[in-house]
Amino acid sequence: MRKLFGTDGVRGTANTHPMTAEMALRIGAAVGRYFRREAGGVHRVVIGKDTRLSGYMFENALTAGLASTGMNVLLLGPVPTPAVGLMTRSMRADLGVMISASHNSAEDNGIKFFGPDGFKLSDQAEMEIEEMVATGVRLAQAHNIGRVRRVDDARFRYGERVKSSLTRGLRLDGLKVVVDCANGAAHRTAPEILWELGADVVPIGTSPDGLNINRGCGSTCPRTAAEAVVAHGADVGICLDGDADRVIVLDEHGTVADGDQIMALLAARWAAEGQLQGGALVATVMSNLGLERFLGDRGIGLERTAVGDRYVVERMREGGFNLGGEQSGHIVMSDFSTTGDGLMAGLHFLGEMMRSGQPSSELVRQFVPVPQLLKNVRFAKGQTPLDTASVQSAIAEAEGVLNGTGRLLIRKSGTEPLIRVMAECEDEALLERTVDSVVEAVADAVQA
Structure with missing residues (x-):
């Protein structure tokens, strides 16, 4: 059984086992050696992080461990988790690393890994890496130690990818949007993208100090954004979590719509347009029974998995499905992304508002949930x-x-x-x- 890895990488309280700098160093060396098992060639890894204070510590420790096994390290700085999956693949890296505890509070942190295809590692790969952490690894010779450099335009590359997922020419002119970035990884990217698309943006949760990520804001605390939506007379609210891989939507009255409602909207729309591959949506055992009934009434199947967006993605890849996610707001659109992308899903919801001309209150209530x-x-x-x-x-x-x-x-x-x-x-x-x-x-x- 795995002792380090949970459903989404390694996670825990910073400076407490297993989330210590020493362990991050060992994990970095182990995963570096794991992806350098075949000798020869240039090996590289990209590392992103959210805005937690401890992110600096883990970034340096992982970098040292990876470089010690000969991996060249590219530091992306604060970027959303889906940006790491994208950059791993686009930069032809062997490995991607995201330092984040997602929706957890600031004292926690975590380490997530992506393979060269941009998808999260399998259980088997994680078990093998755990074994290498326990037994130790062979380090590179002095002349083969990896090099380290920073990549300054990662968030801009990611932003262009997110915008390109929308219908060509779509703009958000006339739409007032509250966007809550949870003082996290998307605190600059999300407001910028919405503004570039023409929206009137009301940003909140965009002043990270290392300790306020997810605190009283974001997808796990939408009350702050709901109050802002009402106060500013906004048309809609978009709430992201600390690493921006999940989203919660608020209508013009501040009413919350979870991931199930967003998936229902997208699945029905894609099915009507013949874009829903496999004729089914992939969701976890936590998704509401009302979603299952809604889909069934429209001839759309529901594939359920264990909790965790990577299990959703694994089933999507196995069955050839292109839409899946979790009630918590992880929405995976595999035509455009390798993992849950809260900002992308939020933009597609806004796109549906513009296409249909309907207010957000009409779109957030696709079905009546079973209590x-x-x-x-x-x-x-x-x-x-x-x-x-x-x-x-x-x-x-x-x-x-x-x-x-x-x-x-x-x-x-x-x-x-x-x-x-x-x-x-x-x-x-x-x-x-x-x-x-x-x-x-x-x-x-x-x-x-």
Whole structure:
């Protein structure tokens, strides 16, 4: 079993195992050696980051580790995660690295890896790299140590790619847009792109100080943007997270639309135009049952995967699908990007507003969601509350109660020390009782 890697790379609190400078150095050396297994030729890696204070520390540690195995390192600076996937492929690099803990708070950080094709690494590759971290690697000879340089125009290259995904000639003239950049990686890129396309831009969350990423703003806290939408009389709000790989949309009243609603809009539109490859949308087990019914009514299939946008992408690649994502706002449009791209998805929503002439309030409500409740229980390192008999019993009882009327999903988060308990049911009172019964059992097991 993997010990370092979770569902989206290595993640944790900065300066606490495994997110220490020493471990980042070892990981850099291991992944560098992994991608230099074949001798000869020039080997290069691109490294991007978000705006966390600890990003400087990990950037330097990873750079040292990678260079020590002969990898030439290209530093992109603060860029969205999808920009790293793009630049890895366009610069013919062997490897891409993104230093970010995505939507987590500033004290956390993480390391995500992309292969030469711009896609995130497989579980098997991550397991092999973990083994190399544990056993150590052979370093390059002194004359073969890698070189390091900065790439100054990465965000501009990425911006052009994002704009090129839209219908040629599309402009956003007359559209007032609040864009919340979460004080993160897109704090300059997103407002610039919207302005270039003609929108009247109201930017918020664009003053990162290393400690305020995702704090009271962004896709995990859309209240700030919702207030700005109403106060400025904006037509729509776009909320990104710290590394801009997910998006939440707000209508002109400040009402929130999650990834399920955005995917429903895009899937229906693409299917009507014959652009939806494979006749299906790929989403995770967390997506609402209402989305599944909406798609079914239109003859569109729904392929469900484990939670994590890379599992969505793996299924898309296996089945030849070109649209997928997560309820949390990771939207993957594989015709244009190798991973979730919040800014790109947000622009396509704005494009649909311009094409249809409909207000955002008409587009954010594609289907009526089945009541869904999600609660989290935090646990300590080393605890395995889901393995206890009392929790197993509570889960079995809850599944029996919901049998035929809803569904229950309990899982361990791959990015935080949390047990997530989610259920769907038309009967909201029954829904709350069911979730609470499992949450109580998990909490008791944690405290025991």
